[in-house]
Amino acid sequence: MGLRNFFDRIEPNFTKGGKWEKLFPIYEMVESFLYTPKTVTTAAPHARSYIDMKRIMTYVVIATIPCILFGLYNTGLQVNTALGAYEATGWRVAVLEFLGIGFDPSNPLVNMAHGLLYFLPIYITTLVVGGIWEVIFATVRGHEVNEGFLVTSMLYALIVPASIPLWQVALGISFGVVIGKEVFGGTGKNFLNPALTGRAFLYFAYPAYMSGDSIWTPVDGFSGATALSVSASSGFDQLAANGVEWMDAFIGTIQGSFGETSTLACLIGLAFLLVTKIANWRLIIGCMAGMVGFSLLLNTIGSDSNPMFAMPWYWHLVTGGFAFGMVFMVTEPVSASHTNMGRYIYGALIGFMVVMIRVINPAFPEGMMLAILFGNVFAPLIDYFVVQANIKRRAKRHV
Numbered sequence: 091m092g093l094r095n096f097f098d099r100i101e102p103n104f105t106k107g108g109k110w111e112k113l114f115p116i117y118e119m120v121e122s123f124l125y126t127p128k129t130v131t132t133a134a135p136h137a138r139s140y141i142d143m144k145r146i147m148t149y150v151v152i153a154t155i156p157c158i159l160f161g162l163y164n165t166g167l168q169v170n171t172a173l174g175a176y177e178a179t180g181w182r183v184a185v186l187e188f189l190g191i192g193f194d195p196s197n198p199l200v201n202m203a204h205g206l207l208y209f210l211p212i213y214i215t216t217l218v219v220g221g222i223w224e225v226i227f228a229t230v231r232g233h234e235v236n237e238g239f240l241v242t243s244m245l246y247a248l249i250v251p252a253s254i255p256l257w258q259v260a261l262g263i264s265f266g267v268v269i270g271k272e273v274f275g276g277t278g279k280n281f282l283n284p285a286l287t288g289r290a291f292l293y294f295a296y297p298a299y300m301s302g303d304s305i306w307t308p309v310d311g312f313s314g315a316t317a318l319s320v321s322a323s324s325g326f327d328q329l330a331a332n333g334v335e336w337m338d339a340f341i342g343t344i345q346g347s348f349g350e351t352s353t354l355a356c357l358i359g360l361a362f363l364l365v366t367k368i369a370n371w372r373l374i375i376g377c378m379a380g381m382v383g384f385s386l387l388l389n390t391i392g393s394d395s396n397p398m399f400a401m402p403w404y405w406h407l408v409t410g411g412f413a414f415g416m417v418f419m420v421t422e423p424v425s426a427s428h429t430n431m432g433r434y435i436y437g438a439l440i441g442f443m444v445v446m447i448r449v450i451n452p453a454f455p456e457g458m459m460l461a462i463l464f465g466n467v468f469a470p471l472i473d474y475f476v477v478q479a480n481i482k483r484r485a486k487r488h489v
Contacts, residue, residue, distance in 0.1 A: 147240050149362070149366050149368050150363070150418070151241060151244055153359035153362045153363050153417075153418070154248065154359060154418065155359075156354075156358040156359055157248055157349035157350075157352060157355045157356060157414065158244075158248065158349060159202070159355075160349075160351075160352040160355040161205065161209065161248060161348040161349045161351070161352070162201075162202045162206050162209055163198055163202050163205060164205070164342055164343055164344075164351055165201075165204070165205035165208050165209065165252050165348065166200065166201030166202055166203065166204035166205035166206075166208075167195050167201045167205075168345055169204055169252075170195035170200065170201055170204055171195045173193045182204065182207040182208070185207060186204060186207070189203075205252075208252040208348075209252075211256055212247050212250060212254065212259050212348075213243070213244070213247040215259045215263075216246050216247050216259055216260075219259075219263050219264060220239055220242065220246075220263040220264070220266075220267050221239065223263075223267045223268055223272065224239045224267065224272075227272045227276065228276075231276075238277035238278075239267070239277075242263075242266070242267070242271075242284045242285050243263070245285040245418055246262070246263055246266060246284075246285040246288055247259075247349075248350070248414070249285060249286070249289050249347050249349065249350060249411060249414070249459075250262070250348065251300065251347050252347075252348060258292055258296060261291075261292070262288040262289060262291055262292040263288050264288075265287065265288050265291040266284040266285055266286075266287045266289070266291070267284055269291075270282045270283070270288065271287075277424070278424055279424075280424060280425065281424075281425055281466055281467070281469070281470065282425060282463060282466045282467075283419055283422055283425050283462060283463070283466060285419075286459055286462055286463055287463070289459060290459055290460070317334050317339055317346070317409045317410070318409050318410045318455040318456055336404070336405065336408065339351075339353070339405070339408035339409055340352075340353045340354055340408045341353075342354065342355060346411075347411065349414055350410070350411040350414040350415075353408045356413040356414050356416075356418075357413065357417070359417055360374070360416075360417040363417070368421075369417070369421035370423070370426075370433055372430060372433035372434050372437065373420050373421050373426060373427075373433045374417075374420070374421065374437065375434065376433060376436060376437020376439075376440075377437035377438070377440050377441040378441060379437070379438050379441060380438035380439060380440065380442040380443075380445075381403060381407070381412070381441035381442070381445055382403040382441070383438075383441075383442075384441070384442045384446065385401065385402065385403040386403060388445065388449055389401075389402065396449065398448060398455075399449060401448075406445060406448070410448070410455070410457070410458055411456060411458040411459065412444060414458075415440075415458040415459070415461075415462055416440075416458075420436075420437060420440055420462060420465070425466040425469060426465075427469045427472050427473050429473050429476040429477065431476045435472050435476070436465055436469055437465075439464070440461045440462055440464070440465040443457070443461035443464050444458045444461035445457070447460055
């Protein structure tokens with residue numbers, strides 16, 4: 091109660107006419123983070139719902155927890171395994187040695203501790219730099235800081251490599267927040283996913299850090315190819331020869347970006363989002379149908395020169411960022427289609443595009459990031475044609 095009373099006492103200083111009026115977005119951001127928003131309707135009709143923006147964003151962050159925890163474990167596992175063959179150097183190694191934690195890859199807690207030292211700097215940089223941009227735009231425009239950035243910052247931190255320099259983290263989230271969202275009016279008005287926009291900028295600006303073998307280089311002298319890069323160069327049937335079984339890829343003990351490796355963790359998050367009705371199941375059905383259908387078609391066609399034609403749909407599901415993108419990016423309500431039929435089409439378009447990019451373009455074996463951004467661009471057009479088709483169909487009933 092003491093903290094609540096403190097906020098009530100200082101609130102007049104930040105509201106219209108107060109001496110700190112221009113700092114209201116900062117006050118509102120802190121107050122809304124700690125307490126439920128006090129905004130209520132004062133006149134009929136009274137629309138009541140337990141779902142508000144804060145609760146939605148909180149649920150999405152909760153859904154990412156399995157990916158975060160497993161990402162910490164897998165990052166530490168990969169690094170500690172590499173340290174068995176390479177010299178241990180760097181400030182993280184010094185911290186672990188000082189704390190007496192060690193580098194035993196068979197100890198899950200040791201792996202998570204090591205992974206945390208990679209994740210925290212990236213997330214803190216993302217939160218601070220992106221938060222500064224959010225506050226700047228909110229202050230200039232005179233509105234509150236939206237809770238949506240909490241989701242953007244978490245998703246962005248989970249889709250970048252563990253080895254990414256922090257200055258690139260800052261540059262990418264700046265581009266994603268400013269160009270991907272704020273120039274269009276802020277949360278709810280952006281047509282591109284801000285987290286993916288930031289990562290796409292980094293991919294095209296600094297491809298050596300964001301793709302291929304270089305996506306995983308947390309240890310000097312160690313570079314391991316991701317499952318998709320092996321598949322693109324040698325064929326998915328060579329994954330076993332490189333120590334990657336399907337179950338490894340499903341569970342997530344393979345190399346890749348922080349939160350994208352574990353399909354199992356992503357599906358746990360998906361179950362939570364579907365139960366709480368935050369994610370729309372039509373988007374998931376459409377995305378899976380597009381991916382499965384087109385991969386089966388390519389399997390039937392075949393190609394002697396391109397080994398990716400033979401990759402089955404169940405390998406597409408567990409490699410790269412497909413599962414993470416489908417669960418947390420495709421279902422993002424602002425940039426996705428809003429009509430029910432449009433959601434099927436939108437999801438199917440992304441599922442089709444990710445397979446086409448992975449298979450047809452050997453220079454970019456991932457594909458999910460560009461497929462989702464491509465779908466974002468066409469989402470309004472898809473909804474337009476769906477609405478027009480509904481209007482024409484209803485008009486015929488009255489002829």
